[in-house]
Amino acid sequence: MADAKQLEQMKSGKGFIAALDQSGGSTPKALRLYGIEEDAYGSEDEMFDLIHEMRSRIATAPAFTGEKVIGAILFEKTMEREIEGKPAAKFLWEERGVVPFLKVDKGLESEHDGVQLMKPMPDLDALLDRAVEHGIFGTKMRSVVSAANAEGIQAIVEQQFAVGRQILAKGLVPILEPEVTISIDDKAQAEDMLLNEIIHHLDTLEEGQEVMLKLTLPTLANLYAPLIAHPRVIRVVALSGGYSRDEANALLAKNEGMIASFSRALTEGLSAQQSDDEFNTTIAKAIDDIYAASIT
Template identity: 65%
Template sequence: MADFEKMKAQMAEGKGFIAALDQSGGSTPKALKLYGVTEDMYDGETAMFDEIHAMRTRIITAPDFTSDKVIGAILFERTMRGTIEGKPVSQVLWEDNGIVPFLKIDKGLEDEADGVQLMKPNPGLEALLKDAEGFGVFGTKERSVIHEANSDGIAAVVAQQFEVGRTVLSCGLVPILEPEVNIKSSTKAEAEAMLKDEIAKHLDTLEDGQDIMLKLSIPTEAGLYDNLADHPRVIRVVALSGGYSTDEACEKLAKQPKMIASFSRALSEGLSKQQSDEEFNAALGSNIDKIYQASI
């Protein structure tokens, strides 16, 4: 990819945050409801995805959605294959806005076992990665969830994340590994300490050039993941909002000097289809500014 090194430098050193625009499947109706679009306002899956695409288009084309504060954006597969004013979305992000495009690649979560939810099997992954490269996508994101401090479960989650990450690397893209720790877990701090150690072990098995990113819940202990951020194989450590409100997520993130935001719900909080463009852009601009300040 012609701009790969330029994108990589922006991810490593850019000031700002990554917008997560990748709600999919079961989370789409919830995201639309928060946006003021209830299930009786669309008929069927195609109409539902048209509504969420319209919402994402409105965000991406808003005046404050530029690389001044937003350095990357994670897309859902349908969004990557969609267009804005006739141009592929990833092209609009990078060529028009200077924002690095990523793709969500996981197919959802398995049922909970050993206190965690692994990713479901992903048989068409390599074909999808080839398509993503064709669209000019820089990297990918894959999510699993840790619900409790269970060493076997956490070891399984991290092993699976790195296994999928190596497939992504072999296809010329940069993986964002996302082993999320549930913010409501009664053993959150203990789970995070285990997760950090497990990730560190796997990082040491990567070779030169096998560079990754990490997307982690904002840890209970300030600076917990600083040593992961400093690892030579880690381009950046980003934080998910995990259900915190925008203000709460930003307040917690500000205590983590080596993490930047990759927020979804906190980015779109307070946005509604019924708002005028002026109201929508003002609300989005306010969220972008709060998240940017917490990230720098």
């Protein structure tokens, strides 16, 4: 069962969730934005060493504590490594007061009916067992909506909840993430469909089955208020989805009760070439700004 103190922090803690979960496909871009070009590493192992250094630098920054960062989402390889001599998840909770989550999806299928479902996860049970051993509180898994297509949106929400139940059965809290692409013409219609479909599935959960939702910042402010108020929802968090940090923060501030779970927008402006002082000042400002938008 989920740790009671961590659950309470997720339900009522002021702050946001840091998404430090870039995986194999998105790591080169994350490193490039951090000032490390692809010619700086010769293998996947070296690439993951560099991204782990970046994540460790973020996690050990003075401002990165549970006072403003209430949770952090880790990539599987990060969970299995150490930060300052402690397993990453334990370090986050015991040293920083930050609740650890694990990204569990294996990427996306090709688009069908305007959506990209998650690829099959045949090893999910084993991964969840390892997550429990590492002290992980919850999980995150992403799929993508690219059109206001009723069949596609129904399929994507069904898949998220089906896998969510598998995660709940292990005593972990799933963050369900059906992301709506921010650039589509029918974004508002897709969000209306998604909202109705999510409510329908939330109403099928039993007492004690509680989930979190990670959603694109909606076109209509406070669209997701019914989800925030739903008794089966612990928290609704927002992804930055391609918006700059300032844009994402401005939109987030208009959505009462929704908090950030930013990845690229959190690390914007950070560079491997910065001194520790410069790096720590930059991440502190990012944390302050995202925190301010999250507590509206």
